[in-house]
Amino acid sequence: MTITMSAFRIQAIDDKQGTRSPVESVLNTNYVPSEEECRNIEGYLETLRIGLSRLEDQARIVHEATEEDIGPNLELEELKLFIAAHSALLSPARRLPDDLLREIFLNCLPPNHNATFSPADSPVLLTHVSHRWRDAAFSTPRLWSTLHIPLLSRLLDYSSNANRMSTIKEWMARSGSVPLSLSFGTLPVAFLPTIPDIDLLLSVLSPALTRLENMSITLSGRRYPIAELLQSLEKKGRNPFRRVRKLDLYIDLTAMPNGRLYTHLECDDILAALHLEDNMHLKELTLFTSFSLTTLPDTMKGPHPWSNLESLRIQPHRRGHNENGLVSFIICDVLLDVLALCPNLKLLEARCYQFQELPSPGREAVILPKLKHSPI
Template sequence: MQSPFASRLHTNYCASDDEISELKGLLAEPRLRLAKLDGEILALRQKLDGLVEQRESLCAHIQSHQALMSPIRRIPLDVLEQIFLACLPTHRNCVMSAQEAPVLLGRICSSWRTLSLSAPRLWSRLHIVLPPPDHESLSRDRDIFAAKTAQRLEVASTWLGRTGICPLSISVEREFHLNHLDLPEDLLELLIPYASRWQHLSLVLPPSGFERLSRLSENDVPLLMSLSMSSAPIMDPAYTWTPAGIVFAPNLSSFEFAGSGIIPSALPLRWNTLTELSLRVSSWNWNSGLTCETALDILARCHALRSCKLLIQEISESQVLPTNPIVPCSFLRAFELQCYKTPLRTAEYLLNHFSHLALEEFSLSAALGDREDPDNIQGITSALGRCPQLRSIVIQTDIFSKSSFMDFSRCLPSTVQRLKMVAMCGWGEGSLDNNNVLQAFEASADRPAACPALREFIVEGYLLISDDALLRFIVSRMPTLRRVHARLSREKQVDILPNLLPFIAAGLEVSLQYYDPPEPLRPNFSPWEGLRDYR
């Protein structure tokens, strides 16, 4: 638009009185046009708003009728129930949370809620977390924890009431403190009436709870296939109890016990039908713990055992071990061994008493930090060398010296595809001198890499490996390596993920976790407590 004031526009020029009068006259007509345009715009907006409103109304009308033809509504109820069942977690029991099935399914619509509540199999697995009173502020939080416990038990009662006649899988988790070992009486009063339908049962209870369970006979638990019992520590060294009939269940094939107060060899189990066995018996004296001799005696009874986890008492340096009979272990595929102080000697002794070994998974750790002779690895490497199908090794690195661990690594069977290294206390150098630990797994011109088939590498704890050393190791093992998980007890030094992006794009799975300062303790009411995937 032409203007006699074009040269003055967008400057700091101040108009005179005469120019102000001229400007007012000049702007009169444009202002009228502007007002007219504003009116037209307002009219168009009102018309557009009306059209939008009509469109939304029409869309709602169409969608509400279209929903009647929705494929999900046409799915037969029996098929929909199968879909609901596929939504359940496959590797653990269901939790009391609306964040996942089956509770979540009942929050979608009334028809789904009706179906979910009428499908007993949806509710046949349950994880119960009973929160303990906070041991540092017992009196202050007692009412809070009591109310939460009552709420969980009420929900569990409602949940189990929906299971019809289905076999049940139940797990109970509770943390106990030495000064607080009581158990809500209502818990066992709730669970025991369902004993005839127990199929998989996992309990964390104080001794008083297990004493009540021991009153059950094998006839009370005809469906029981797996039983896991963990007890709080018992300070009285003379205290013992016997699980009695419940462990003699006719279909029991998996048994796990962690705690004290039992004599393992005296358990009235159907040993010859067990396929999974875990015994972690701790004791304030040495009468009821598990010795090498007792372990071999037990394993000789287990003709079908496929998985075994044992906590063994230490072997003293001066102890002369008896010559036990050789135990056939042709079915044993997974063996996890934890020992007090003497893991290398214990593992050597036990493995050398196994015949027909076909191990695929082996784990070795020490329950206490003191080490035996950490350089005596010939026996353990020779024993593992008799396992031509060994695929997975989990090892506590600090039961060795650093040099002997590197030698041990080079002697591992070439079939190993998964290696997990856990350091409970490290080797005490106080620096990142542990980088050379990974050199055994890096190929060089004069030496092949240990574990050439390695696909999964896991390192956790106090093994002080630098980020640069970890990066060199990963690069050296590509493209065979498929998964790396490192959880290190130090802060991040270098971000190595950008260097790994090409490998990640090619399928490598990488998880790196570093030390975070601990958060302040607070009451924990998570319904996922005690589950393996609990975060």
């Protein structure tokens, strides 16, 4: 008996088209079949799988009879795709109610960092699956309530800035009126100033800043641009440091052109310009400065922002050196002054130093009854 490949191809086509698909018009779409249609699809799939098994047996016979590598059979592969398209219609995910689908989406968000623009991560990834998923994602404000924004430098590639700003505006619009968590990424080259880009970003984000609850930001550059930015934010009434509940703040002051380092009074001016003393909501604070905290500005010696803090990381160990190679720390006496104002503190991390023996003369002990963790 001679079996030809032309006969095999005709048989493959006949097997697929012998019984017409009950849902051919909605294959490869987001259509959600009814219960009756699902039963019809399951019956049709059984017929297709029987035909597929027969065709695979015939292909094996042809191969054994000719002892030649006949290569991939297009009709056989087409039938497999035809079966896969029908199986996709039976996917349970298609019949999930929208509210349950949205809850699943929320659990797909990155657990350890804010969402990014990356198409490989949620929530952007979810919008590429189907039209229904895209609509569900876009109508879920909490899904867009976090965002990590990479910083750019005018000294580097700034060509994508217009698209980035447009994407940020759309992201904020999708977040509706829910509280926000924003972080601003470091520059791809160390020691470049972040102030120009942060100034532009905060201007674009201005309408949404009243919803900002969590923020991580690095103010890097010379003292005067940083001070001007903070003064501008205050003047325009959009200072985010006044209202956030969680703040990770890194202040990296680069040296003056003549190599001179800033005095502690000049550094105090930067801290004072934040107006953290007006923040009545702050619960978690990470504060790292490239200069040592040998004192605090007068504005930060009152009850705020310390009285409501539950977590304080000040000059944390992981960023102990600045660009000048100097170790930054907080004087122990200053830290004790701060801790005396933190009755609700549960977590403490600090790099501290003391030039004289502790306890200092006349200093009273600081008691933190709620403290649970302190890796000092």
